[in-house]
Amino acid sequence: MRAIQSTRVVHKAIQIQVRVCNVVKSSANTTGLSNACPDCKGNLSKPNMCRGCNKEVLHGDVLKKYTITKDEQRILTTNELEQLKGIGSTMNVLGTIDKDQFKQSFIVGSYYVLPQTKLKNKSQQQEVEQNKIDYAILKESILQSDNMLAVKFAIRDKEKLGVFTVENDYIVLLSLAYPEFVQEQDEETAIKLDEAQKKMSEKFVESIKPIDLSTVTDSYTETLEKILEGKSDPQAQKKVETSNMWSSL
């Protein structure tokens, strides 16, 4: 499998060489609909400024284009767009999938799914209250189920596949890669460990202290910002001893 990066897993003197490879094929994200300028068909930035001819485009004039490859795009007609209307406007429950067969590697994004609270008029108050109960029932069923609920939904003209999960007291939608865009991992990685090696793995886990993830920050970006501000402090990279690394725990 082609690697996008070679790196090492590091903890104290332990260093394990690894390759990082994409789960989702790079061809998966190149297609999709986007807003386009009616004059030069260029991409629009917010608020509807054309990146091609640098003009502001009125909302009613915005076209939809489909990007096939970087160099191949097609503008959709009103008639063609009409045929797409309605698809993805709701979150459709597709069915259940076995929790044991659910692969976390398929997760490509996440969304909060919260009950609707917007009221058009006061008479809908009761409806909103009932909807909160319906939401709670859905949440409870997700919690209680041995299976996961698979859904299809669309965000910004892209149809997505997802599963519901519950976090604290709300529903979270995990968006998944379509299986057809996932490259299968078929390299042999299983190795039988002897008792001494299994002991090492126990020692490894024991040597790691608990951490509060909210204290972890993006040090790469922080250092980059310091460099750009001219406040960088060149530090020597720490050299790590690699011999007898497991016994060093």
Ligand SMILES: [Zn+2]
């Ligand atoms: Zn333009």
